Amino acid sequence: MRKLITLLAVITLFITAFAAEVDWLIEDTEGEKGGTMFWSTTTDPKTLNPAWASDNNSNMFINMFIASLLSKDEEAFYKKPYLAKSYEAVNAADGGMDLTFNLRKGLKWSDGTPLTSEDVRFTFEDIYFKKNMSVNGNDGFTDEDGNLPTIKVIDDYTVVFHYNKPMRVAIGSIGSTGILPKHKLGQYADDPVKFPQIWTLEQMDDLVASGPFIFKEYREGVRLVFEKNPYFFAKDKNGVQLPYLDEHICVIVQNAETEVLKFQAGELDFISVSAPTYVSLKEKESSLPYHTVIGSYVPGPTFVSFNFNSPKKEQRVWFRNVHFRKAVSYALNREAIIDSMLNGLGTPTYAPRVPGEPYYDKEFIDSLGYRYSLSKAKRELKEGGFTWGNDGKLYGPNGNLVQFDMVTNVSTTSWVEVGNILTDSLAKLGIEVNFRPLQFNTVVNNLMGGSFESVILRLSGETPDPNDGWNTYLLDGGLHFWNWSPEYLKDVNPDLLDPADYEVAEWERRIDEIYRLQKSELDDEKLRDMFEEWSNLEAQYMPMIYTFAQNSLLAVSDSLHLTSEELVPYRGVLWNIWTVWKDQ
Structure with missing residues (x-):
């Protein structure tokens, strides 16, 4: 018995000594330990x-x-x-x-x-x-x-x-x-x-964590539950080991409307909201235990994009034609969308950077003049070799009727509204659009498999450095979705594209070159010139036709204390989630 006690004492001393050796991350914060945070998403994770x-x-x-x-x-x-x-x-x-x-x-x-x-x-x-x-x-x-x-x-x-x-x-x-x-x-x-097949959603029991939380439970289409990681390496300024929260639960809801109802019922602690929802919540916040927050424009504006390597070969001729893409841009009434759909809480966008961000060349982008104009759209279509039949329908340079599918995430109301508005506008140009809002994971699968025709989405960067978009803008990047390389497609959809039918325009090659050169460019002025050129080429040739950027909008329960309620672009609402706490 004495030997066992001695052994246990040695083990305890070893564990204590090991624990004492941790080089803690000390956060300048103080909050209350315990509690559960409830939040939401409209989509299950894919992996x-x-x-x-x-x-x-x-x-x-x-x-x-x-x-x-x-x-x-x-x-x-x-x-x-x-x-x-x-x-x-x-x-x-x-x-x-x-x-x-x-x-x-x-x-x-x-x-x-x-x-x-x-x-x-x-x-x-x-x-x-x-x-x-x-x-x-x-x-x-x-x-x-x-x-x-x-x-x-x-x-x-x-x-x-x-x-x-x-x-x-x-x-x-x-x-x-x-x-x-x-x-x-x-x-x-x-x-x-x-x-690629490990750590799927069915293999949660095999996960190990180094971050603040551990997966505890997943129910498809219902919720994800996280509990605190007892080995997390951060403390607050009072020596309290983080995270503060015991657990947080992400509820999977069908749509944004359900999120709002759950938030108003006190079932969620915060929600990111659309502009119309923000206006409604703002009117009621004085009488309910929550408050609203408005921030700068959300980076990574919503866009419309076409598949240069569409499964339908006749569509490739249209989608690769810059005059066609310019016509679609002219047909999109961005100002009307912002006034009617966003209640003015947004801005038109024509480039991958939103106005006010670094590398946004306002003078050049304003000079492009892509404001709503169906007459200019018709002019671009004529220059691109398109014609109208006696039936008023638009026909491509090879005589094919211009019609295509357009998809987006059914749960993102603003994207659905853009699709409806653009479909109606393009119909006035004789273009038939089969607009189909789908589940988000279905949209992503079609995108990554190269089987889509056109799509409404947005990409959000990790940081303000445009380098984070390398996988989108390099020719062989893993998210260069509008013009997938034959090397990429041979692994995911080998029958889609004959390499002999693969085309890369000079502007696209230049963007690829910029993204390779900028990695080692240490001169700030030269770097600015490079990224402004990239942004301007994107705006001019429009592989993605940008639409609008909404202001960051948030509704937060008064009992929840986020690390910061200043909505800094690229940082995210749950920035430093290990310091988020809740009144007990």
């Missing part, structure tokens, strides 16, 4: 595998339980130490750059396994640096010449990434990538067939 998540909804949930080396700072750049206690980028002797990350001591996965430099090495060297082991490929980590960095593990807490040349984007690209557990996923290294 919980960080390397194979291609939609924002899945990534949002993954960020709850998988931590990265760095997290977003107050301006939404990945510069704040997280798993890494510190980091440093210095010029190397060979003219390149060494990027060193120093991990916090005492880090553990939620199953008690130590999290070390070997997990970092595994994450990059065995997964993300391999071309076919993630949905976006490895271009986000290469330099302008296509070279990947080498990795050197110094000890359990120190990892060095060596680039052949200085890399402006290395801190963000490496620092924002979720670190994966080698002890759980190491068996799938170099297996591009099995690896």
Whole structure:
């Protein structure tokens, strides 16, 4: 018995000593421990595998339980130490750059396994640096010449990434990538067939967490439940281990209207709202226990896009024709949408950056003059070789009747409204649109499989740095959906496109070139010129026809205390969720 007690004492001392070694992330905050936060989404996640998540909804949930080396700072750049206690980028002797990350001591996965430099090495060297082991490929980590960095593990807490040349984007690209557990996923290294199939929604019991929360329960179409990770490595300024919340529950609802009803009934603690909803909630907030918040324009404006490699070959001729795309832009009455649908709480958009953001060249974009005009739309169609028959219908350069499907997420009311307005407007030009609002995951599957004809969506960037859009704007990017490369399609839809029918315009090649060169551009003025050129080319040739950007709008229960209610673009409502707390 004495030996057992002695052994237990030694184990206790070891655990205590190990715990004391943790290099805690100290947050300058104080709140109340306990409680459950309720929030909502209209869509189930598609996967919980960080390397194979291609939609924002899945990534949002993954960020709850998988931590990265760095997290977003107050301006939404990945510069704040997280798993890494510190980091440093210095010029190397060979003219390149060494990027060193120093991990916090005492880090553990939620199953008690130590999290070390070997997990970092595994994450990059065995997964993300391999071309076919993630949905976006490895271009986000290469330099302008296509070279990947080498990795050197110094000890359990120190990892060095060596680039052949200085890399402006290395801190963000490496620092924002979720670190994966080698002890759980190491068996799938170099297996591009099995690896995408692990950590599905049916495999929640196999997940381990390094972030603030752990998955506890998932019921398809009903809810996702998260509980606090007891090994999370952050404390507040009073020494209280974070997160404050015991759990949070994300309810899956059918549509935004249901979200509002649940919020007003006190079943949800906050909701992001549309402009019409904001006006209604604003009128009632003085008599109910909630308040509303209005912020700047939401980055990543809504767009309409066409598939240059549509399954219907006659459509490829139209969709690749810039005059056709300009005509659609002229046919979209953005100002009417903002006045009638957004109650003025938004702005027309014609470029990937919203007005007021860096790299938005207002003078050039205003000079394009894409304001609503059906007469200008008809002129563009004529210049593009389109004609009208005696029946008033529009026919393409090859004599085919111009008609196509357009899809969007049925749960996003504003996208559905844009589709309805544009369908009516295009009908006045003799164009037949079969507009079909669908479930979001169906839309994404059609998009990623190259089987869509046209779509209404929006892309949201991770940070204010346009480099985060590399997978969209590189020709071989994993989200270059309007003109999928033959290399991409051969793996997902090999019968869709004959490589001989693949076309890349000069403007598209130039954007690809900009995105490769900007990675290592350290001169701020040259970088600004590059990204303004990219934005202007997007606005001029419109692979995505941008529509509007709404103001950030939020309704929050008075009992919920977010980390910040200042709606900073790119940061997100649940920024630093581990410091969110609720009145008990």
